[in-house]
Amino acid sequence: MSSTAPDTPSDLIDQVKAAAADRSPLRIVGGDTKAFYGKPTSGDTLSTSGWQGISSHEPTELVVTVKAGTPLVELEAALAEKGQCLPFEPPRFGAASTIGGVVAAGLAGPARAAAGGVRDYVLGLQFINGKGEWLTFGGQVMKNVAGYDVSRVMAGSLGTLGVITDISLKVLPLPTAEATLVFEMGAAQALEQLHHWGGQPLPINASCWVKDASQADAPDLLFVRLRGAVAAVEAACERMAKEARGQRMDNAQAGPDWAACRDQTLPFFQPPAPDQCLWRLSLPQTAPVLKLPYAQLIEWQGAQRWLWAPASAASEIRGAAASAKGHATLFRAGADGAPGVSRFDQQSAVIQTITQRLRAEFDPAGIFNPGRMG
Structure with a gap:
């Protein structure tokens, strides 16, 4: 397998066109810090890490345009100098994490329930489709796929629709004040209390319920x-x-703890055993405590729940999530790679049809991260 880090979109386009002509799969990466998310893919590596830099930043307009290979830590440092931030707190998973990977993965941190997710802050983008065309949102793409907000579709697509090259993001001022409170209470009481506070005009930005399983x-x-x-x-x-x-x-003390929650370096996120998988459950905030015999961490005022369980528990976990009108994702596989277990819940027939149409339009040769969303 070859690995390159082109310095210009022209180099990326050439690699995409060559792969499309041969119908050879491409493994699209930025900093490669999220390779664990989704099913492993094969093929030549196409890296955007050489395409870096902040193209423009208008602090008074709360907009920044940045090249996809720019390290997230560099972008956040530049924003902080102007008293601004990415409110959705994307997980970094390492210093190599890039802003293109942030958008492609669509993951958000502790503030998600209050501030919104990645797609809420993507104003526009440029990307290379499977035909080797460098497209800007609002132009040729919208004519081909009428009715879809392409910037939102690309967020969370895990590189299966195109190679993101440039992104315009909405940013916000850093908060004027911040404080963290800690309460000793069980999960059921914590959810009840959060629901009670959620109905009041309180500036709650993030929550995390956890028990240190090591003690x-x-x-x-x-x-x-x-x-x-x-x-x-x-x-x-x-x-x-x-x-x-x-x-x-x-x-x-609280600041580093929230950063550890965001980047999954808290003790909870250490695998309790080699065969254990990290599961992510997305549920309504009002969902009760799920009756599952596994250690859990609860975020987003109840809407996001993490637990460790073997891959063999997939049906049990997904059944419990579905009964609460949510879904479960196998976020990190155990040491054996969880063979035979899908990473994401099965999509509805309507969503499958839409997804197939989008992939046929953006990547007709099927070269971009094939199988990643399995």
Whole structure:
């Protein structure tokens, strides 16, 4: 297998055209920090890591345009210098993570429930389709696939529709104030409390319920992060701490903890055994505690739940998620690669039809990350 990091879109286009002519699969990567997500793919590696840089940043307009191979840490540092940020807190999974990979994976961090997801901040993009055409959203693509917001479709497509080269993103100012409260309570009580607070005008930005499985006597803890105006954060801290007997954490301690939650470096995210898989459950926020015999971590005010279980538990886990009107993703496979187990829930017939139409339009030769979404 060959591996290249072209410096210009022309180089990328040449590689795509050659692959399309031979119907040879391409494995599209940026920093290759999310290779675990989705099924492994084969083929020559097409890397966007050589296409880097911030093309334009208009702080007063809250817009940044950046090349896909730009490291996420560099983009975030540049935004921070102007007092701005990516509100959806994309997981980094390592310093090599690129902004193109962020959009392609469509993953968001702890603030997702309050701030929105990746596709909510993508204003436009350029990408290379399977014919080797370099397209800009709003032009040729929309004529071919009328009615689809292409920038949103590309978010979370895992490189199966095209090679993203440039992205325009909406950014927001850094929060004026931030505070984190911690409460000792079980999962059911934590969900009930979060639902209660969710109906009130409180500046809740993120939540995480977790139990340290490495310690038998570890308490069940709910962490809640508040962000917003100073007065609003201070008033909410006083009210919530009194109402549920919580303690306020020092931001110097809470900040790294939230970063560890975002990047999955908390103790919970260490595999308890080689055969264990990390499962991601997407549920309605109001879903109750699922009766599953596995350690869990709950985020997004109840809408995202993580658990460790063997691949053989797929039917049990997906059945429990479906009963709560949600779905389950095998996010990280165990040491054996979880053969025979799909990474994503089966799509409905309608979604399958739409997906097939999009792939036929964008990648007629089927060369981009084939099988990744299996």
